[in-house]
Amino acid sequence: MRLLFDQFMKKCEDGSWIHLPSYEDIATQRSQDFSTFIHAYFPTASEQINKEKLSQGRIFTRSFEDGLGFEYVMFYNDAEKRIVCVFQGGPHLQGMPGFFHGGAIATMIDATVGMNAIVSGGIVMTANLNINFKRPIPLCSIVLINSQLDKIEGRKLLVSCNVQSVDEKILYTEATSLFIKLNPEKEFHIKELVLNSAPPA
Numbered sequence: 001m002r003l004l005f006d007q008f009m010k011k012c013e014d015g016s017w018i019h020l021p022s023y024e025d026i027a028t029q030r031s032q033d034f035s036t037f038i039h040a041y042f043p044t045a046s047e048q049i050n051k052e053k054l055s056q057g058r059i060f061t062r063s064f065e066d067g068l069g070f071e072y073v074m075f076y077n078d079a080e081k082r083i084v085c086v087f088q089g090g091p092h093l094q095g096m097p098g099f100f101h102g103g104a105i106a107t108m109i110d111a112t113v114g115m116n117a118i119v120s121g122g123i124v125m126t127a128n129l130n131i132n133f134k135r136p137i138p139l140c141s142i143v144l145i146n147s148q149l150d151k152i153e154g155r156k157l158l159v160s161c162n163v164q165s166v167d168e169k170i171l172y173t174e175a176t177s178l179f180i181k182l183n184p185e186k187e188f189h190i191k192e193l194v195l196n197s198a199p200p201a
């Protein structure tokens with residue numbers, strides 16, 4: 001994991017790739033504005049949210065103890081509209097004995113293609129996620145999630161991705177997704193927010 005991280009950090013040196021911050025780092029900067037916008041978009045659903053529980057909310061992929069759940073880092077290439085996620089899931093993500101749970105793989109795919117759509121489109125939500133699980137992923141192995149923004153059509157963003165072994169010899173999973181932009185006026189400038197809070201290369 002460390003070796004791959006260092007290889008990508010090297011690619012960041014000429015500015016072609018950017019080491020993305022974690023959701024927590026982005027969210028803490030504008031979380032109140034972001035939350036207000038989302039609740040205004042879904043007023044009926046918002047009324048049903050238990051405000052006390054809301055204060056305990058945590059991003060799902062960062063809610064496990066270190067080393068047990070989702071361990072990952074993402075890198076973004078603006079020219080190619082690609083995000084690569086280096087992912088090593090922990091033992092609490094088991095499904096079939098010795099392999100990752102399909103829902104855990106889907107979660108990491110959604111987080112990766114979602115981040116690609118957020119950087120390109122602002123505030124978006126997943127409308128459709130289509131996954132082909134082609135080979136089981138051994139528990140605790142390191143994989144690469146390669147995502148690509150394919151098309152923007154009005155409010156719709158189409159992002160595809162695959163999950164491969166580090167040597168690229170095994171194709172584990174393929175997915176396509178549709179995101180819908182909630183802020184066509186781009187009032188939140190999420191791209192700048194994400195890129196400006198990127199950790200130093």
Ligand SMILES: CCCCCCCCCCCCCC(=O)SCCNC(=O)CCNC(=O)[C@H](O)C(C)(C)COP(=O)(O)OP(=O)(O)OC[C@H]1O[C@@H](n2cnc3c(N)ncnc32)[C@H](O)[C@@H]1OP(=O)(O)O
Nearest residue numbers: 023026027030031034110111114115125126127128178180
């Ligand atoms: C501060 C920063 C914080 C950052 C935090 C980072 C967190 C990162 C998290 C990581 C990521 C995690 C992300 C998550 O976990 S997101 C959580 C999972 N997703 C949801 O809960 C979304 C639920 N769905 C909805 O709320 C609505 O359906 C949305 C908002 C998506 C659209 O409802 P809205 O009322 O707005 O739009 P519309 O209905 O007029 O549709 C508009 C157009 O889109 C077309 N369409 C719609 N749906 C579909 C479909 N299924 N297939 C094909 N087409 C579809 C539709 O035909 C129309 O097309 P056209 O007629 O115009 O041609």
